[in-house]
Amino acid sequence: MSKEIKLKIKSLGEKLKESKSVCLISHIHPDGDSIGSLLGFGLALRQIEGLEVKFAYVDDIPSNFSFLPGIENIKKVGRDEYFDMIITLDCSDIERLGEMKTILESADTIVNIDHHVSNLDYGDLNIVLPKASSTGEIIYKILEYLGLNVTKEIATCLYVAISTDTGSFKYESTSAYTHIVASRLLEKGIDLNKINVELYQSTSLNKANLLIKALNTLEFYENKKVAVVYISRNMLEDCKATIHDTNGIVEFIRNISTVEVACVLKEIANNEIKVGLRSKRYVDVADIAKRFNGGGHVRASGCTIFKSIEEAKHDILEEILKDIR
Numbered sequence: 001m002s003k004e005i006k007l008k009i010k011s012l013g014e015k016l017k018e019s020k021s022v023c024l025i026s027h028i029h030p031d032g033d034s035i036g037s038l039l040g041f042g043l044a045l046r047q048i049e050g051l052e053v054k055f056a057y058v059d060d061i062p063s064n065f066s067f068l069p070g071i072e073n074i075k076k077v078g079r080d081e082y083f084d085m086i087i088t089l090d091c092s093d094i095e096r097l098g099e100m101k102t103i104l105e106s107a108d109t110i111v112n113i114d115h116h117v118s119n120l121d122y123g124d125l126n127i128v129l130p131k132a133s134s135t136g137e138i139i140y141k142i143l144e145y146l147g148l149n150v151t152k153e154i155a156t157c158l159y160v161a162i163s164t165d166t167g168s169f170k171y172e173s174t175s176a177y178t179h180i181v182a183s184r185l186l187e188k189g190i191d192l193n194k195i196n197v198e199l200y201q202s203t204s205l206n207k208a209n210l211l212i213k214a215l216n217t218l219e220f221y222e223n224k225k226v227a228v229v230y231i232s233r234n235m236l237e238d239c240k241a242t243i244h245d246t247n248g249i250v251e252f253i254r255n256i257s258t259v260e261v262a263c264v265l266k267e268i269a270n271n272e273i274k275v276g277l278r279s280k281r282y283v284d285v286a287d288i289a290k291r292f293n294g295g296g297h298v299r300a301s302g303c304t305i306f307k308s309i310e311e312a313k314h315d316i317l318e319e320i321l322k323d324i325r
Contacts, residue, residue, distance in 0.1 A: 032164025136161025
């Protein structure tokens with residue numbers, strides 16, 4: 001840990017001691033890292049005597065995370081409710097907070113904790129480590145430095161954060177330290193089998209049907225180095241699926257042996273397409289997403305294009321092909 005980060009974490013600890021109320025919040029379309037980090041950090045902060053801790057609901061939570069300890073604490077918070085401190089987690093910019101972004105206006109201190117290289121440092125205190133595998137990994141580092149107890153429940157949340165954001169420890173962002181943290185979390189007695197079953201072995205029939213429909217749209221480009229699928233709202237309705245059921249589809253097509261870049265286009269609303277990008281070896285998909293005001297990581301990123309699916313597909317494919325050739 002660098003001296004600069006140690007000083008920032010020390011500053012966070014001092015500000016927490018001065019605070020009476022804190023609200024933790026993460027991004028729309030929540031994933032394992034955002035939810036696991038939110039719960040893990042929030043449960044730990046409740047160990048601080050006299051500190052009121054709230055967990056802000058921003059968007060629907062995928063059902064496969066319902067087993068997480070403390071999930072019942074995530075509740076709606078007023079957008080103008082006052083807090084001494086608001087801590088954003090795994091959120092590269094305030095637009096990712098959706099309608100809840102206005103809550104930042106009523107806080108004395110904004111703390112921004114994240115691992116995205118595209119983070120805009122919008123907080124009063126920014127603890128951003130782009131080389132970390134996940135925000136969950138950063139939270140563990142913070143808890144260790146502040147001397148807060150990592151219980152079995154907190155360890156479960158942080159393990160889920162790290163496991164999901166590293167693709168079960170497969171992504172390049174996984175470091176030796178990542179494995180050390182995972183080992184320490186396992187030592188807390190977490191139920192690894194339950195975690196793996198809930199996260200990776202509990203696909204609903206609706207989600208399976210959606211995957212089949214999505215694969216029927218699969219198209220290849222550049223000698224099958226690029227793979228693109230789309231998911232329309234009609235497809236979601238036909239399968240009785242939700243937008244959360246699209247999770248994992250882009251990774252599925254990325255795993256095709258010839259594919260370097262995988263792209264999934266998800267229709268959120270008319271002329272609002274959420275794009276997910278993944279790569280294997282050499283294409284920087286964060287750079288591609290940035291061209292559409294998105295961001296993320298070198299091998300996993302996303303953006304939103306406010307056009308029809310056909311137009312969005314044309315635009316994103318044009319940029320992918322520039323980098324694949």
